[in-house]
Amino acid sequence: MVSIPADTSDDDRTDVLPPGYRLGRWEVTGQIGSGGWATVYAGRPVDGTDAGEGEEVALKILPTAGLGPSQARKVADTARREVELGRRTGHPRLIRLLESLVLSDPRYPLLDGAIVLVMERAADSLRTLLAAGVSEDEAAGLFTGICEGLAHLHRSGWVHGDLKPDNVLVMADGSVRLSDFGLATELTGTHGTHGYAPPMGTLDYLPPERWKAPLGEHGVKVRPSADIWALGIMIHEAFAHGAAPFPGATPAARGAAVQEYAEGRAPLRLSGELPPFWRELAADCLAPTHAERGAHTAESLLARINGRPDGTASAAGAAIRRRRWLVRSTVLAAAGCGAAAAIWSYALPGNAHDHPAAVGSTGSASQSAGSIRVFNIEQSCRQRNDRSPQCSLGLAIDPLQPYTIDNVVPTRVWHGDVLPVDCRLPKGIPIIDEAGTESAQWFRVRLPEGSRRTTAWLPAVRTQDRPAVPECPRPTPLR
Numbered sequence: 001m002v003s004i005p006a007d008t009s010d011d012d013r014t015d016v017l018p019p020g021y022r023l024g025r026w027e028v029t030g031q032i033g034s035g036g037w038a039t040v041y042a043g044r045p046v047d048g049t050d051a052g053e054g055e056e057v058a059l060k061i062l063p064t065a066g067l068g069p070s071q072a073r074k075v076a077d078t079a080r081r082e083v084e085l086g087r088r089t090g091h092p093r094l095i096r097l098l099e100s101l102v103l104s105d106p107r108y109p110l111l112d113g114a115i116v117l118v119m120e121r122a123a124d125s126l127r128t129l130l131a132a133g134v135s136e137d138e139a140a141g142l143f144t145g146i147c148e149g150l151a152h153l154h155r156s157g158w159v160h161g162d163l164k165p166d167n168v169l170v171m172a173d174g175s176v177r178l179s180d181f182g183l184a185t186e187l188t189g190t191h192g193t194h195g196y197a198p199p200m201g202t203l204d205y206l207p208p209e210r211w212k213a214p215l216g217e218h219g220v221k222v223r224p225s226a227d228i229w230a231l232g233i234m235i236h237e238a239f240a241h242g243a244a245p246f247p248g249a250t251p252a253a254r255g256a257a258v259q260e261y262a263e264g265r266a267p268l269r270l271s272g273e274l275p276p277f278w279r280e281l282a283a284d285c286l287a288p289t290h291a292e293r294g295a296h297t298a299e300s301l302l303a304r305i306n307g308r309p310d311g312t313a314s315a316a317g318a319a320i321r322r323r324r325w326l327v328r329s330t331v332l333a334a335a336g337c338g339a340a341a342a343i344w345s346y347a348l349p350g351n352a353h354d355h356p357a358a359v360g361s362t363g364s365a366s367q368s369a370g371s372i373r374v375f376n377i378e379q380s381c382r383q384r385n386d387r388s389p390q391c392s393l394g395l396a397i398d399p400l401q402p403y404t405i406d407n408v409v410p411t412r413v414w415h416g417d418v419l420p421v422d423c424r425l426p427k428g429i430p431i432i433d434e435a436g437t438e439s440a441q442w443f444r445v446r447l448p449e450g451s452r453r454t455t456a457w458l459p460a461v462r463t464q465d466r467p468a469v470p471e472c473p474r475p476t477p478l479r
Ligand SMILES: Nc1ncnc2c1ncn2[C@@H]1O[C@H](COP(=O)(O)OP(=O)(O)OP(=O)(O)O)[C@@H](O)[C@H]1O
Pocket: 001, 032, 033, 034, 035, 036, 037, 038, 039, 040, 058, 060, 095, 119, 120, 121, 122, 123, 124, 125, 166, 169, 179, 180, 182
């Protein structure tokens, strides 16, 4: 946010919470970072209650002490928006708000009365990832997640209003969560096309129309197309090593360049580093007027990312690289397929590892001839029970074809999953696991209801069970 909180530099009272500090049923474990209004701490439940998808939470502290009445009101409004949005629009691509509290502690006068938002904790922000550099496939996965979140927000009648890499969080499993809804605005116009937000935001991500928007009684007019503009800036940054698409040494200078462009006095000059597909996408997001940008919704952009030609090309490229590796090492990768397929599911629409159609131990074994338990030779994976994508294993579509990323179903399996088995194929493509165990046997397993296919194949090296099931008829080669 642009506004600056009250200056407390000549005040030696501490506003830092130490590890172990208790906030309701949570305790602080360390500091994560701070923004213009808030400091975010890592935390965990004191009583061992499960916070949800993991023990760790983020505690966002929004102090109000020492602020003038209008700034204090802004902070309260910010928190109210975050809580309101969290309450009304839950989605796997939006950071989950677990609860909100008020910090009441006279020992910390600067924090007494602060609003505390307890959220699921992310591992990173897109800002950090961009600084380290992302591949095109990684970018595709990230922007798929961002568009999914935005599409949901816009469908639910909200504009994010402060979309930027700092507010795109990435979880330990690589999935994306939009966060920081302090400037989110509910659409209220006659047709739900716009809303009114406080005149704040991050300069580098503001669309041209916001620079001259009149400030009315309820704030400035914002539309979903403002988020699409910010998305265009982020796409550019992702491929241009963090560089903004508009020239200038300061955000204000870049803002002036944005306006020159919007008024037709300068062309859009995107970096040559953007691959053609992303260049076109960024240019559409950065259409100069909100009316032109309106043609590109989060949903339509998501459909384009999912259907992008390079998606197929890069998946094929990965498959080719994988095949080369297979040939070189002669290991017909059971675990390798697991790792490669995790990347594959990451880059695909629907993001299989976020909502894995896992078979699990609840998979229906009715009418199956037996069952097998999945065994992962990687010891570190056997010790985990968080169904991490890195530890997931792929089931083959065709046991007569190389066990590569283009030959596995979206359903993932993990060590310990129990799969219903129909039959055993004594001679499919031979697989050698990482310990050198080789087998050409495969098991035909049932997939959960709702999967696109009803069955898939697990190589026998991926289980230690040898159930007495009938022999499968030789499958008809698919390719
Ligand atoms: N749920 C979370 N999990 C992990 N890190 C988080 C979480 N929420 C925020 N952070 C990190 O904490 C830091 C500050 O958070 P945030 O940007 O939301 O504060 P802010 O004051 O609202 O910022 P801004 O100035 O952009 O409005 C950032 O580095 C952000 O990546």
